[in-house]
Amino acid sequence: MQKALVSIAIAASLGLGATAANAAILDDVKAKGYVQCGVTGGVPGFSAPDSNNVWTGLEVDYCRALAAAIFKDADAVRYTSLTSQERFTALSAGEIDVLSRTTTWTMSRDTQLGISFVGTMFYDGQGFMVRKEDGIESALDLSGAAICIESGTTTELNAADYFAANGMEFNTVVFVDQDEVVKAYEDGRCDVYTTDSSALAAERSKFANPADHVILPEIISKEPLGPVVRAGDTQWFNIARWTYFALLEAEELGVTSANVDEMLGSDNPAIKRLLGVEGEFGAPLGIDNDWAYQIIKLVGNYAESYERNVGPDTPIGLERGLNALWKDGGIQYAPPIR
């Protein structure tokens, strides 16, 4: 009888322990000592490991900024490479703390998946890439073409919508992994490779002869790409969101990783608030008051990250366009820190 009682007691305590495990994400992250960040398997400029296996890219910089804000150490990040099929499940299951992986903000994802979009790190749109030798000039000439697509993406739905709306026939070949999509296109299984136009440019930079491929002028969708967190933890959501805003705010105020230390002595109240010299903007987030200073010091502002990873001087070669700040003709805009 005693044995039976003991097993009941163990089962009961297991049950209680499991239900009580609903602690805040920030506490978990602090206890672990690093941020677990979900990224792509490798899209140059956005998130890809370099030859030394160090992850770099615009989306990786966001993870680093988050780590800088919490730990004052931009390297306190561990990366999980995820396919587009796995990403939301990994986030819901708590395998990652934040998903920073070319993910499009859509209404159904925002409202039905139990996740929250932090903001739009990169305004993108879906495009088509074809072989130059095929002599195609417009996406409207693509009726009947075979199209390579990554499974479970908005891309898959947009392509079907676009072809149906224009009365064209379509013929898609769907792969789970982006590497297979690109390889099948290169091997000639498909006439067209379609995904977000930034990723097209990034993948083309990896081809043996990038000049043999052209990106068609049509952009057939809005693809606001941004980081995502689990829904329900307001504190963690706020940290994630204001990390992104701090990157923009720093660019707008002209604070860079190079001048951030002298900017500590600036007379501009907005800069003082951003860098934590004046006011108290860390405590409400549950982190230190110099969180934005750490981000800028260790990672840089949005412009620095953009130029370093995907800007015109990189192999990806993307102009700022919509991703310029609101005052420079783009639509990137951060609410004031005050």
Next chain:
Amino acid sequence: MTTIDTGRRLAPRASFFNDPVIRGIIYQIVVAVLLVSFIFWIIGNTAANLAAQNKTTGFDFLWRTAGFDISFSLLPWSRASYYWEAFLVGILNTLLVAVIGIFFATLLGFTIGIARLSTNFIVSRLATVYVELIRNIPLLLQLFFWYFAVLKAMPAVRDSIALPFDSFINQRGVMVPKPIPDEQFAIVWLGLLIAILGVFALRHWARKRLEATGQRFPVFLTSVAILVGIPALFFVVSGASVSFEVPELQRFNFKGGLQLPPEFVALAFGLTIYTASFIAETVRAGILSVNRGQTEAAQSLGLKEGDRLRLVIVPQAMRVIVPPLTSQYLNLTKNSSLGAAIGYPELVNVFSGTALNQTGRAIECIAMTMAVYLTLSLLTSAIMNWYNGRVRLVER
């Protein structure tokens, strides 16, 4: 039962709690209650967590428009089809590749297995190399190899290889003319049905005659003649006709006709090659398990070589072959899910992949997919067990 009896005899006047029977029952009840509450707790916990994350659940999404394309489908499919149709398309594509794979893997496996026992040194060595090489390389790797090897080997669309009868091979697959029977053609199907029944009757009659008189009748050749002859006769008499839809080169690819995409070819081929290597070993073990004395006994009865195999050796070998063969069939069916990696739209790719991601109903989609594989496995198992029961050695 015996332990309980001994317990009683040793302690006939034990107190209520020390009575082994009572204790046994109590333990059983405790375990049952714990198990049931554990299951309820799992379900409740899942539901609570999903609700806390603001996730919508339920199967209502099955009646929503899917909005994506499926490249290869046995049922009519368009972007306006529903999710439940995507589920069916996935199941059928899985079944198609599984059935074809099982058929060819069995043929190839038996051939290789027998070849491995051949007295010809080169034949048996080649079979050994095949088995050892294929069996020890992960299937996923082989599928990638076959898929990209298939693609690389095939010419671009404009350089398609033209085959006789308006058929073509290129990077997008194999295209053959599609037969379109007219209304009278139903008569021919009726003819085929009659022919099949006729063959069964013939076999029955031939066996009876053999048992009664010892005279043999050429059943196989006659059956072939009946199967071809009767439908052909019906075809001519009814005046039915068949027209052909010929694949035609369009701007990007051939259109019309029947098309087999390279994803299907690579997956069916890869599964066949891989599973055949395991079946070959099973067959070899089965044949080796039959005692040499059985062959000698059959010889001394004066049976011919063919009859010796058909009536004495193979039936005994099948006893050993069938159970492991069943698990190879199950493996092949389950392994077809790796087709997702090379773009073949089978169940996992279409439903646990695209549909799950587009709807976010992870639990529902995975549960439905698991239910399908479970059903397929149990069905295969049931059929093979029935067959095993028939070929089993009847002991008297």
